[in-house]
Amino acid sequence: MKPSFPDYRLRCGWNALLSRREPAPALSTDIDSDVAIIGAGYTGIAIAKRWQTHYPDQSVALIDSSEIGEGNPGRNSGFLLETALAEDADAANLDRMRRSNAMIAATLQDILQDIEDSGASVDIARAGTYRAAASDIGARSIARYEAFLQASELPYEKLTKSDLQQRIGSSYFQEGLYSPHCYLAQPAQLIRALFAALPDTVSCFENTPALSIENRSSRWLVTTPKGNIQCDTLFLANNAFAKSLGIGQSQLVAMYTYAGLTPALPESLHSQLGSDSNWGLLPTHRLGSTLRRTVDQRLLIRSFHDYEHEASSSHVRDSLTRRMHARFPQLKGISLESVWGGAVGFTYNGGLVWGEEKPGLFVSAGCNGGGTVKGTLLGRLLADLAVGADVPDVTDLFGKASWMPPEPIRALGFHITSQLEQWAGRAEM
């Protein structure tokens, strides 16, 4: 049987760059709480914070199977987008996009405020983002995204192959776009800071996986290895792993994707890496590769996916290194200092598993690879929904996850679709 929580083989490279922190103790006894939240990621932290603004005197227990910074929320590429992802960029849908983008932009400002309140130092800057195409399939995606930006009256710059080479030091791409609507952060620092900014009234337990949930006499019981939690209201904010607790099983899959960081590059190489010293580049293909150059002069590559399992360390290292060297041949002598994987809560149509699933049981899952800012927003709105406050129509704004067939048809469908997509868009991989 699959575990009900992520248990990664490889350490998170971002977290390995930070000094060690003392985790909150694991739950070691039975407790009673008004509210329990499973998952201390962007979504879970936002739920806890919002609940406390509604009911400052109620008890809130927040548990996570991992340690803050080491788990999934610290494993991402650190893009905090102020607008929706390219796949969502549909010029015919502008009103919906404007409303969701306005909420996402406001949420990002709140995240910046939370970082400031935490007093922690976080590498975060409004560096913007490139999108670049290495093939005609990528160029068509850029054209669609440009149509969206134009229709939304959002600023952007169009870039030729030589512009890109001059700015990011890679001649791999044919053409691209730069848009300023994105912050780049060190994600392990970021999640540590957001966690640190939680009010003291939230009781946090790290290294505490929820093994099962059960409804008992109109309350909820969460079982963990060394203690159980009884609560009136239970939130699942554990993304793809909600389905391991019996929720969203016909809508969610755990898609693993991988990232690697080089060591800080020697100064002798900086001049070969373009004029921009802190940048991020998102793929034009949904299975394509993300790139970053960080403030401390490392390159990051995030690429390829696996269905419901984490690939072997050697395969992750070899594949990421090959893809990085294809884009930056000048780094041929440099290997990756760290590589790691992370699970993305994926839904077939990109919609969400969001709302009250059963009386007193609320869930927000299905980030589809872009859930740092969106997760924060959706967590906050879920807490509002649970207390009966007015909330916008989340399904209308962000979609509802569609049904997927059961295994083994689901896995077969994924493998066939991804093989076909990867072959057609191979230059973007």
Ligand SMILES: Cc1cc2nc3c(=O)[nH]c(=O)nc-3n(C[C@H](O)[C@H](O)[C@H](O)COP(=O)(O)OP(=O)(O)OC[C@H]3O[C@@H](n4cnc5c(N)ncnc54)[C@H](O)[C@@H]3O)c2cc1C
């Ligand atoms: C390599 C990679 C790169 C990415 N890059 C980006 C990016 O640049 N920008 C972006 O917006 N998104 C990115 N994503 C996606 C992003 O990480 C997620 O969208 C985001 O973390 C979702 O936040 P969340 O709080 O909803 O869920 P998560 O971050 O997945 O947090 C869920 C938490 O629940 C915990 N948990 C799971 N099961 C249990 C259990 N049974 N009991 C207790 N705790 C449990 C986990 O340990 C985790 O801490 C990337 C993902 C990966 C893997």
